[in-house]
Amino acid sequence: MIVTRFKDKDKVLETLRGFKKIAILGCNICSAECGTSGKEVLEDYSNFLREKGFDVVANILIEGMCNTLLVKKDIKKLKDIDYDIILVFSCGAGTQVTCLYTKKPVFTSLDTVYLAQRQRVGQFEESCIMCGDCVLNKTMGICPRTQCSKGIANGPCGGSLNGKCEVDENKDCAWIKIYEKLEKNESIRNIEKSYKPLKNINELKPRKDKV
C-alpha cells in the first residue's frame, strides 16, 4: 500500500485562501488504511473547514482514486453542485487523476511518502522503492534498496558495526541480515559476485506500461 501523511493544516488553509465552496474527494483504499482518508476523517476535516468559514458542498469517498475509471464515474456526482475547488485525500496519483475530470482547481491535503507493508493497524514500514531491478531473489527476500540506509548493492559499508547500521545504533544493518540469512541457507555465493549499478530506476519518467 501507499502511505500518505497529512499536510500541515495551516498550509492547506493557506492554499485554500480566496476560495469558498469546497468539494472533498477521498480515497477509501490506501489512504483510508493509513488514517488520512475514510468516512470519519473526511467528516472531521469538513467540520474543521466549516469552522474556518468554508462551505463544504460535497464529500465523496471513492474506492481507489488511482483508478481513472472510478474517479471519472464518481466525480459525476458533482455535476449539479456548485463548487470552487476540489480538495483531495489520496496519494499523488489520485490527485492527478482527479485533475483529468474537472476544469476547477484541485488541491491535495496529503503528502505521499512510500510503498509500505502494513504491520498492524496504524503501523507501516517502507518495503520497496520500486527500483525496477528487483534483487529479492538473491537476497533472501530482504530488500537492500529499502532496508539499507544507503541502498547500496554491494554491502555492508564501512559503517556497519556489530550488525547495526551507521545511521542508527538501533537499526539492523541490512547487509548483515542478508548475509546471515544467506549463510543459513548455504547461498553465500549470491553476494560473492558484484552487482551492477541500478538501471531501471533512472528510466525516463513518467514510466508507462501497457499489458
Next chain:
Amino acid sequence: MSILKEIILSGKKVLTAELFAPKGIDMTLISKKVELLKHYIHAFNVTDNQRATMRVSSLGLCAWIQNNFNVETVFQLNCRDRNRIALQSDLLAASLLGIKNVLVITGDHPSVGDHDFAKAVYDMDSVQLLHTISGLKKGVDFSGNELKGNPDIFVGATANPAARPLRPHLIKFGKKVHAGAEFFQTQVVFDTDKYIEFAKQANEYNIPIIAGISLIKNVKFAHFINKSVPGLNVPEETIKRLSQSEDYKEERVKIACEIIEKLKPYVAGFHFMAFGLEREIPQIIEKTKI
C-alpha cells in the same frame, strides 16, 4: 608512477597522514599541518566532505596542496555526493591536475552530517566505482565509450578491521580486490587482536594494507568517537589506561606506538589520523622507527 605505489612496491613501510578539509577557505591551519609533517610522511590523504559535513572538496584541496607544497596527495572520492557521470569526470580532472592516488569510499550517510536532508546519491557503491575506475584506466568509461588519454590512477579502497561479523566484510573486501583495488587503507585500529584476526584472512589476497593509526586526545574524545563516528570503537581498556595514567599525553603516544609495533608484521604502511594532534606524529614515527 605515484610515490605511494613506488614505496609500497619497494617493500618499505609507506606513511600517510589524513587532512580534514576545512569548512571555509582559510588555509592557515592546514598549511601548518602540511609544513609540519611533509618531511615525515609520503602523502597527504584529504577527506571528502567527511561525516557528510560540507567542506572544501578533496579534489580541490589535493590540487592546492600539491601545487603549494610539492607533496603527493591521495584524493578521497565518495559515492554519496556524485552520480556516475560526476564520479568519472572528477577522476579525470584529478588525473589532469596531477593527482595520482585515489581512495574510493562509500561516504557517511547525510543524516550523520550537517546537511540532514541532502539527497544521498549512491548511484554507484564503492565496488561499482572501483570497477568503473579499472575501466577508465584501460581507456573506457562506464558506458563503454573510449577515452582520449587514460588517467593514471593508483586506486585504493577502505576496510574496517574491527567490523564484526567479519565474514561479510571480507566478502566485500574480496569484491573490491576483484574490482581493481590496488591497496587498502583501514579505519583507525584501536584493537590489535581484532586487526590481526582480520589481517590473517585479508592478507590471503596479497594486497597491500595501510593501517589507520590515531591519537586519542583524551577520555572525552574517546567517548565522542564511540558515540558519533560510524564504525569506530575505542576499547574500554584504552579509555581506562588514558584516564588512569599520570600523564595522558605521554600515554596516548605510547598507546599509538604499541599498536604500530604489534601491526608491523601485517601491514604495508601506516595512515595517521591525528584529530588535531599532528605535532605528535613525528615522535611516533621516530620512536617506532618506521
